[in-house]
Amino acid sequence: MEYFLKDCEYKIVINPENGKIIECNKAYSELVGYSKDEIFEQALLERMTVENTIMFLEVLDDVIAGTKAMITADHNCKNGEKVRLDNYLISRRHSYIEIWMKKNRPPQLPIHRRRLLDMIIDYAPDMFWAKDLQGRYLFTNKALCEKLLDIEDQRDAIGKTDIFFALRQMAAHPENPSWYTMGEMRQNSDELVIKHLTPMHFEEHGKVKGKEIYLDVHKAPLYNCDGVLIGTVGIGRDITLQKEFETKVEEEQLKKMELFESLLNSTIEGLLIFDENRKCIHYNSPIKEIFGYSDDELWQKDALSFAMDSSKELILERYPKSDKEPYEVLMKRRDGSAFWALVRGKFMTLEGKKVKVWAIVDISPLKEKERAITFQAEHDPLTNLINRRHFFRIFESVLESADRKRQYKGLLFIDLDRFKPINDTMGHNIGDQLLQLVAQRLQSSLRKSDLISRFGGDEFLALISTETTDIEDAKKRISMIAEKILRAIKAPYRIEDKSVEIGASIGITVFNSSERDLNRLILDADSAMYEAKKKGGNSYSFSG
Template identity: 30%
Template sequence: SLVIISLVVVVFVLVLLASLSVYMETKLNSATKWVDHTHQVLSTIEKFQNNLIRAESAQRGYFVLRAARFLNDRENAVDLARVNIREIEALTLDNNKQIHYLKTLQDLFAQRVAMFIKTQAISDTLGSIPAAHYFVEGADISNRLQHVTKNMIDEENGLLTARNAKESKSLRLAHASFILLGVSLTLVLLLLARRIVRDLGAQEQAIEVLRRSRDELETRNQYQARMLRSEALIQIASRIAHFGGWMADLETDQVSWSEEVCDIYAVSHGTTPTIADASQFYVDKGRVSLTHLFNTCVRDGTPYDQEVEILTASKRQGWVRITGEAVRDTTGLVIQIRGGIQDISERKRSEANAVRQAALLTATLESITDAFVMVDRQWHFKYLNHEAERLLQISSGQVLGTSLWDIFSEAVGGQYAREYHRAIAQNCSVAFEEYDGKLKIWMEIRAYPSEEGLAIYFLDISQRKAMEGELHALAFYDALTTLPNRQLLLDRIEKAVALSRRTGRFGAVLFIDLDNFKGINDTRGHDEGDMLLKLVANRLKESVRVSDTVARLGGDEFVVLLEDLADAEKEAADNAGGVGEKILNSFGKPFEIIYQEHYSSASIGIAIFGGPSITSEDVLKQADLAMYQAKASGRNAMSFFLPEMQALVTARVAMVTDLRHALTRNEFLLYFQPQSDVQGRMTGAEALVRWNHPVRGLVMPAEFISIAEETGLIMPLGLWVLSTACVQLARWAKSPETEMFSMSVNVSASQFHHLDFVDQVVKILIDTGANPARLKLELTESLLIKDVEGTIRKMHALKAMGIGFSLDDFGTGYSSLSYLQRLPLDELKIDKVFIQDFADEQQGAIIIRMVVALGKAFNLDVVAEGVETAEQYAFVVEEGCKAYQGYLYSKPLPKLALEAFILEQ
């Protein structure tokens, strides 16, 4: 039984050994296949690169020599490159990343072929000079093609390394299993032979068992040989890719290198340097960068992939690509750093060659176009083209063989000399612009070093510089006054504020706005308004120091920047105030515009700066706020910024925010002020809006209507007022006692000038069912300033439906009587300021009589507003007013109080 069991075990182990043999053979073949596949891919990419270089060379040859054979060579090279791309595609179908690179390669190749054709066409049609640009652009595409092929080569090498590492691991595992099974088989066979010899004494059987054991051992040795051959192939693949592995043990401070890494660094196989010793192979900057990456990986596990320059043990310079990743223990602590190292010296040399070829191509192209000078490394002139002779005003016969610095001695120590010497010393191209005082021209200079010396190109850019100057003026200066514009002003304020922080000295900004400037534009036209602005600009410049900045923000707004006024804020304010007074006094003299004197005044806001945290925008805003304070105080005045002004602005911003939500929250209410004839009978009411603010309570229109106008909220608010008033008008029509009442509704200028205003009114009348004959729209005189003809057309359209019109606050505006007779008005309303100023034959009484007379002349009703006393009532009745409204009759009432008032009447 023991013999049978042993034989079964032997057979089982032999089967396993045979399976392992087949497995190892498969892995060996797989490793060989991938080495061959990688070699085929790299060879095909190299063929593509060579064909691309051939095409580039043929294109350059045709560009210079114009021989048709170069076009044939280029087309042949392009066709071969296309074949190479298809071969690469077939070989990389199993790699998604390579397919991505292949798509980029195909697109760039198509662009390069198209650029070949475009350059040829431009060159054939327009000549070499226009085509030179496309050569440079094509060179850029070629560089990108080389970059893509480099990435594909790196990807294929990396893929081979990963696959070979996987195959090697599998083979090592199979090898270990094979040895273990072989040893097990040997032990079983020995035990079996011993048992047979001891129990049966059968020497022949023992000899047979030993022979079989020997055969199995020979088989095992054969498998070991195959495994070693597989490992050798992996080593071959590593050598082909110049790639090896490394591992740094942080506990022992030792670095383990594979044989390939040792070969790269030219040290003996098995070398295990310390981490510090290993870093000594890297050149200065690379060592610093790589040490930082290594320490970062040790600290937080960040992997890295870096290309660095090395100096091997044999003093050979080269380049390697090194990758590293952290290995952690079970607690998460980084205990090792491991990765790979690949010799990329050949690739770096190829890249350097590509750069040199590009520089040569650039030099060739540039020599065809601009002025060209060639000097050797001792700065002697070797060649000048005709354009250089013309531009530099020298001849070849005079300067060839002489020193550049002898001919242009004035350039010694200047930018020319510095840049030329830098180009030679650093072996780099330089480009710069310089004004040549001797030649009186601006030049663009480019210089390209070579082993022979320095190729220098000159281009006269004087015309371009002049255009740039004009563009700069357009960008930073006001076209009308030639003063600095807002952009340049903000830049200067920002620099002044920064300087103030450093020196501790105070400055000031004066914000100047002309008073009533709109009047001259409206009455005398924009041309004369522009003339006034120019005169104001000159007068402002005369009022300040030469070092101060006078700028125009736009419209009639000017700003003066005063720098370095004083060490103390109060002294700075006194100095700024003195400048402001000087400016105000200068406006006391008339401005002569087309032989006519025009008087103007200004409002000035002053903001002092010098604090640690204020910005240029803040300074300008503060001066703007102070200017509005000056206007509020009566114009032709000066005001300093105070913190309370900012508080008012903040409150106004809060009100704007609340106002935007007021309509959606139904916070507006409609009040009605009853209107009466002179006999005391109610004839209707004027609709007046109120805002029931959730915090501030009832807010009057004077506090929010102007804000609604500025923010555009007047449009939805005006429609709500009109719609709500029409609802009330429709209710009145249902009762015999109120059906004859009229409803007056104020309409803002922006609401009336809206394109759809007439349609909006019609829709409201239809929706509410209100009688248009009982609706009266109150317009202000300011509405007539803009688009008089359009206003008249809209009024006639609404008048045709029966709607009436009242001109509100008549006498406070600037309406022309010629417009008045053309407007389809029904009544004039006398503003309450005139009613309150009627006593003792004041100006108010005169205006009231005039308005009543105009009403009679134009057959218009005249309504007096703001009648609060019996004396005022008696005066307006005596002067001929037929109706009035005011607190004497009734104050504005909410809807329920209005209904009670009507019942009482």
Template identity: 25%
Template sequence: MSFCHPLDPTPGQADSDPLLRNASDGIHILDRNGNVIEASDSFCRMLGYSREEVIGMNVLQWEAHFRDRQEIIQVITDQLSTDSRSEFQTKHRRKDGSVFDVEVSGCPVRLGGDLVLFNSSRDITERLRVQREMELMQFITDHLAEGVSISDERGRLVYVNKAFVESLGYARDAVLSMRIGDFDPNYREESWPRHWEDLKRNGSLTFETTHRTRSGETIPVEIAANYIRYGGQEYNCAYVRYIAARKTMEQEVRIAATAFESQVGMLITDENANILRVNGAFTRITGYSAAEVIGRNPRILHSGRQSPDFYKALWQGVEDSGYWSGELWNRRKNGELFAEHLTITAVKDGDGRVTNYVGSLSDITPTKKTEEEIQRLVLYDPLTNLPNRRMLMDRLQVALAAAARTGRAGALLFIDLDNFKIVNDTRGHAVGDWLLQQVGNRLASEVREDDTVARLGGDEFIVMLQNLAVTQADASERAAAVAEKIIRSLAVPFVSAESRFLCTPSIGVTLFQDGRAPPEELLKQADIAMYEAKKSGRNTLKFYDRKVQEAITARVTLEAELRRAIEANEFALHYQVKVDRRGQPVGAEALIRWCHPARGIVPPAQFIPLLEETGLIIPAGLWILDTACRQVKRWEERDETRDLVLAINVSAKQFHQPDFVDQVRKVVARHAIDPQRLELEITESVLLDDTEAVIAAMRALRQYGVRLALDDFGTGYSSLNYLRKLPLNVMKIDQSFVQELGPDTSEGAIVQTIIAMAKILDLVVVAEGVETRSQKQYLDDWGCARYQGYLFGRPMPIEQFEASLPGRSLAAT
């Protein structure tokens, strides 16, 4: 406390001032010579004098730091000459001669016209003692290898030692601004109150957690937390042990224990290998109690199955590296042999001399006994207990060799259950698993003992038939007979406690005889035949046909080449002109062509269906859209072509993409074209799924300005009800109607109806496939507005297309 009276008291006022007399700190008023003219009771008690003795005393009578009167006078003069409060530490001497530390705070005031010094002395003996203890504690804890931290009840750090700071990698000030949750990833704010209460109740807690360092690394630690009260406050004093090395060792032990799945016996011997101590696991494993083996050599366990050379090599390994680990056979007290995993470690003193050996032994007899079961798990399907794919392939390899040697053919039956997925999805996997087990049992009951029934996975089974016949014809007949028997067997309902199930199979059959086809190829052939059975209506069998495989191989090759073509930009657009009734170009349709590096131009019919099937139509369609918009931009830059409309085909799969409308907008915006110069042609198949969503997307495109055309009208599922709802610009008459036009043909009647209906709906009609003048004339007479077909121009590259337009060549540069 510092004391400076705000008024200029008159003589005698200080004497009666209760604030002065009752102040908690040692208040004393000194004149210029250092004599006491007034003092508080607390100051008198502090020095051990009575008030009467203190009044009039000179500061030198209690000051233990300043010995010289002149030095004291100078200090007082300096204090009186300043307008601010001054503070310093010194020592006071009590009446009994004892010296104590004080902190003096003073300021000048006027008293009765005289300038005097109001001083306040505070005993800081305890504070300095605590400070020295803290410094000593900091010094000691900073030399500990363990981390030390003190946190308050809210988890805020108030003290840390050097090891703790260095472990986190931050500066000490940064650490002291943290809470526990800032570096302990396992800290949970909601569980901290319960943790704090547990700590208060128990006094201490020991647990493991991790700390996250500044670099982001997590290090394992063991925390010994202690509840302490100090200065009326509650704290958690935590000792942090860094246990990364221990954790690594523990992990290795856990891995070993898990691998062996057994308890570990321990024995400790002296340097002569005489047993000093064993644990309970040793007794359980060997049958010997501690009393029976202490003082004896572990050779009492020898089974006689290891030679003397084995033990010589064992001990040589311990001598060379201090460690040996391996398997051996030992004998229990009751004479029973058991397999053991033994680890021997030499314990050495500071001079490198062996003082003890520590042995850890595990009974791995159960593990040895389960090797057969493990082998079974490797080779058998755990659900049905049938051979799995691995065992099947092994047996098939043997069967191929036997067939090549004897000349007697065998067969593979690839069995896939029809509609099994429905059972799994509707009745649950437990029922599905039960059904697979029942199917496996029936299949096994329908074949000979030498044949093999295997489960590949899911609902796929394989039956391998051996030694069927010498001729392929007889072998085929017998294989078919087995397959038919399996179909009849599986046709019998499967009855459980709750339900009955019908389960039909599709079976693919392939024969083997000369051993030339490898097992994987035979499996592939049977798989292909099985899919042919599914295509044929299911619940039937099909033999492998090489032509089917060739078609599948060609399709796979074509798909791979298509994927490469997209990446290598092998596609191009060809353009077919659209004209008005006067034969003047009004636009074009952009048609994709594949420029194969080896086969040249690939007809669309050969690759577009595969694009659809594989989903590659999505990236291909986006490429078409982008390329078409780029071409429209070029046309807009020329007077001769700025009014042309370019149409592209959009597949149903592409149109149903959730972001298709956004894709169109982005591409149009990127090329900065007039959206009315782009026309999207869709077929009626687009409307088969989620019609309302399709119409909404079409309206969004139409609102944006993109033109919409209904392609191949009349060939799909046209409905006047939905047709009137579609925001179309154009209706295209399919070429199949145009090719058969005549005055009295049904096609003519249909075309006239389409044109009349389009006029009612205010749609532009485009006739596709116009190849003759007579076709054009009929269409003219019936009011058709636009034409497209070989009569006006074939699809052609952009250079040829622009050169064919009226006027000069406009080939793109």
């Protein structure tokens, strides 16, 4: 019995009619922050708030008369705080009055302490018991007998084991093999406590009267006065309702998660969910298809590792925000390949924690179509050289560069010699193929820094960078490129088993930042081209 008063997790207080506390256990003392000596100087009502005192007095007559009652009350703590407790009130009126009147001094715990402890344990809602080394009951309280053993008289439990009661229940209900399944589990936990000789905590569950029950159990070794191990002692709390509630909550959570997963996987967007440390904690099926990662590889992956280096700065800028507008990011697949994605980010709360959700759409196909449309708008469909309109736009940026460096550039107007007779006599198909081959040779004759465009028909424009501020040096460099072009174009062509030969006349104008009118430059180069044709063709001439 000392075990229950000393180590029980319940907060126990004993006081007679005069209200002065005569005993309390360690759990209550530690909770309110007062020592036992300090508590013994106070009345129980001093421990409660004014509102709870009124409520306590309303049930006091019934309690003193021997009726148990339960109220929820706030107890004052030494540090000024309040703690709310469910108070089970029980009393044995005559014993207390007799002790107070005879002693006429600050009351002490009665000599028949066992009766008081029995009274506390019997009225407690939890189950208390003691067993010998063979698992036979030495003591039980009412709660254990009613809830677990299905007997009315506590004396019927003495000397019997959990297995005995299990077999008796099963014999009474042979039609239901799972009518009672708690016996063996309770016996096994007893054996563990005896083996390790230390208090242990268990969660025991099984069928009692055909219904699943759960017990939160604390067991400890039981010693006699000589320190000899004689068995086990235990306290058990029925947590079935709590478990049913937890199961219901878990089922509801599972349903929500299943719905959440269904919604996640029903969208065409890839969804990534990151925790507060920017680590991936959830994703949907499209994400694995978009990036090519496995489940293990996606888990705890940093948000930045999904992007190419060129986009990480943008992500760091946008990540702390809930983006109303999506933005384009160059992402990286598992194999290292890059692709364009449209990203929209939003902060939300998931299971009580703040998370960042990315909605990602792979827009690579759209980007490819966009590039194709842009290419078609900027390039000649026959030769794939840039067209006149795009050449004019590029020329503007070239002028800006010339302004900074003041280096000379050359504009070459190239007109093919003898192309029209070939096109007329051999057909437009041969003519088109010839133009395509000429375009290839022109590109091969120029450097990456130079620009070549189809101006129209059999005419081409080339923009040459000389990287010099000396005009005579610039002309020499441009002349070398013009001669290379003439040699390339003059070489015979083989088209549909036919040999075709043509030439070219090139007009050249040299300029720097002082000349900004492209149309004027083209006219100058065109005039110089005609001068080259007057020489018999397959030659070049400078304007001016």
